[in-house]
Amino acid sequence: MFSGGQQADTARWSMPGELAALRWFDPSGWPLGPLGGTGPMVYLPPLIQRENVMALAPPGAGKTRAVLVPALLSERLQPPADRRSLVIVDPEGELYKLTGRELSRTHKIVVWNPAKPQMCNAAFDPFAYIPAWNKPGYVGACEHAAMVWLAATTEGAEGGTRRAGDPYWEKQPANVLKALLLAWGIRPLSATGAARELGDKSTKALLADITESGVDAARMRAKVVEDLMLNERAAGNVFSDLRERFMLLGNPTVAGTMQGKSVDFAAIVAQPTAVFVQVSTAALYLQPLLSVFIGTAVGELLKLTSSGRPLAREVRFIVDELGNLGRIYDLAGALATLRKNGIGFLMATQTRSRLADRYGLQGAKSIMGTCGTVLALGGLSVDDATWVSRQLGTHVRTVYKTTVSMPSFGLHVDQQKDTAPLRTADAIRAMNLRMVVLPTRLRPFETAVRIYTG
Numbered sequence: 245m246f247s248g249g250q251q252a253d254t255a256r257w258s259m260p261g262e263l264a265a266l267r268w269f270d271p272s273g274w275p276l277g278p279l280g281g282t283g284p285m286v287y288l289p290p291l292i293q294r295e296n297v298m299a300l301a302p303p304g305a306g307k308t309r310a311v312l313v314p315a316l317l318s319e320r321l322q323p324p325a326d327r328r329s330l331v332i333v334d335p336e337g338e339l340y341k342l343t344g345r346e347l348s349r350t351h352k353i354v355v356w357n358p359a360k361p362q363m364c365n366a367a368f369d370p371f372a373y374i375p376a377w378n379k380p381g382y383v384g385a386c387e388h389a390a391m392v393w394l395a396a397t398t399e400g401a402e403g404g405t406r407r408a409g410d411p412y413w414e415k416q417p418a419n420v421l422k423a424l425l426l427a428w429g430i431r432p433l434s435a436t437g438a439a440r441e442l443g444d445k446s447t448k449a450l451l452a453d454i455t456e457s458g459v460d461a462a463r464m465r466a467k468v469v470e471d472l473m474l475n476e477r478a479a480g481n482v483f484s485d486l487r488e489r490f491m492l493l494g495n496p497t498v499a500g501t502m503q504g505k506s507v508d509f510a511a512i513v514a515q516p517t518a519v520f521v522q523v524s525t526a527a528l529y530l531q532p533l534l535s536v537f538i539g540t541a542v543g544e545l546l547k548l549t550s551s552g553r554p555l556a557r558e559v560r561f562i563v564d565e566l567g568n569l570g571r572i573y574d575l576a577g578a579l580a581t582l583r584k585n586g587i588g589f590l591m592a593t594q595t596r597s598r599l600a601d602r603y604g605l606q607g608a609k610s611i612m613g614t615c616g617t618v619l620a621l622g623g624l625s626v627d628d629a630t631w632v633s634r635q636l637g638t639h640v641r642t643v644y645k646t647t648v649s650m651p652s653f654g655l656h657v658d659q660q661k662d663t664a665p666l667r668t669a670d671a672i673r674a675m676n677l678r679m680v681v682l683p684t685r686l687r688p689f690e691t692a693v694r695i696y697t698g
């Protein structure tokens with residue numbers, strides 16, 4: 245098509261020279277695969293990593309073994325001064341099995357698995373990061389901890405207990421939990437301690453904790469909570485909702501993995517560390533803890549950058565099966581802010597619609613929007629393949645039509661312009677051991693997919 249004498253859409257694939265100019269052949273990046281199947285190896289450059297990457301593909305396409313594992317293994321090759329720390333969401337322990345031993349040569353290995361204490365070499369308690377009540381940042385930390393816990397235990401989050409999007413259920417438990425955390429801070433409580441208080445104490449006694457608290461910020465919230473108490477039934481509902489949200493901590497195995505020294509995020513920045521967080525997607529009741537872990541990690545890393553300085557060491561979050569995990573509090577916000585500070589996310593999900601189940605349509609869109617690069621492997625859903633095809637755009641092609649004009653018996657060749665998708669959705673779905681890379685600041689390209697088999 246032409247408009248104003250210019251071609252409206254001239255989508256095309258990247259040329260090797262264009263990739264070279266932006267350092268996509270530089271082996272300091274994460275390996276993707278040979279360009280076009282037989283060309284030079286393509287690597288995802290460090291600067292592009294910081295703009296976040298999403299691998300999109302159905303099970304078995306190679307998200308774990310062709311994208312995440314090679315990226316993790318390549319982290320060992322960084323020069324010592326540039327080594328990054330890694331926060332790895334490894335739902336089934338697959339990434340640890342395939343990379344843990346290798347990474348241990350260059351990185352301190354930390355494992356937390358709330359279902360398998362024998363796997364853990366660190367504890368994790370989200371409330372351990374709240375500073376003393378008379379220290380700066382106390383109020384913000386309590387509020388953040390409350391929001392992270394609530395987001396993780398809200399339905400839509402797998403294993404959550406409440407519907408998302410209902411303002412009543414979103415707001416009242418938040419008010420009460422923030423007030424409780426603020427009040428309890430005077431004698432710091434662990435998450436399991438908080439669960440015990442909620443389980444053992446009457447609603448009245450919990451309210452008294454808030455109204456009689458020695459912490460000003462808690463008492464300031466007491467009015468809101470007291471007003472809520474005027475409606476006895478509503479108040480009862482809110483407190484039983486909160487009790488339910490902490491119930492999983494009644495499990496002694498889980499509680500055991502939260503006691504002891506919690507993962508130290510400042511230490512992770514200080515020395516190259518690989519933290520594996522293992523919560524099986526099948527363990528629905530544990531999903532909230534995974535979301536809480538990420539929410540807390542993001543909060544702690546942001547604290548370390550709050551003076552406007554980038555982190556002393558870059559960090560990569562490697563998140564497998566994002567769409568099957570519980571909802572992570574303010575993930576889109578974290579993705580957008582953290583990249584300024586030397587933190588990048590490499591995520592994998594089966595479909596965009598799984599993300600929409602968790603984060604809502606708008607949330608899923610903004611998560612995808614914060615990913616500078618999308619890796620689309622074969623076998624996508626119709627919906628995702630159509631989306632990728634549309635991202636690739638259409639190119640103009642010239643169609644020649646030959647006509648024979650009868651009166652003069654002359655042969656007439658007619659040139660017409662026509663547009664066609666760079667690659668149709670069908671062709672994208674049919675790809676096998678191939679990936680289409682939709683990069684930032686560069687035209688798309690294709691590589692072969694190489695499955696790591698150990």
Ligand SMILES: Nc1ncnc2c1ncn2[C@@H]1O[C@H](COP(=O)(O)OP(=O)(O)O)[C@@H](O)[C@H]1O
Binds near residue numbers: 309697
């Ligand atoms: N040890 C192995 N040797 C060879 N192929 C394997 C091995 N383990 C898994 N595969 C194959 O690798 C492919 C990619 O698997 P995987 O990376 O786990 O996909 P995804 O993470 O997208 O679900 C699968 O089709 C699987 O059959």
Ligand SMILES: [Mg+2]
Binds near residue numbers: 307
């Ligand atoms: Mg996988």
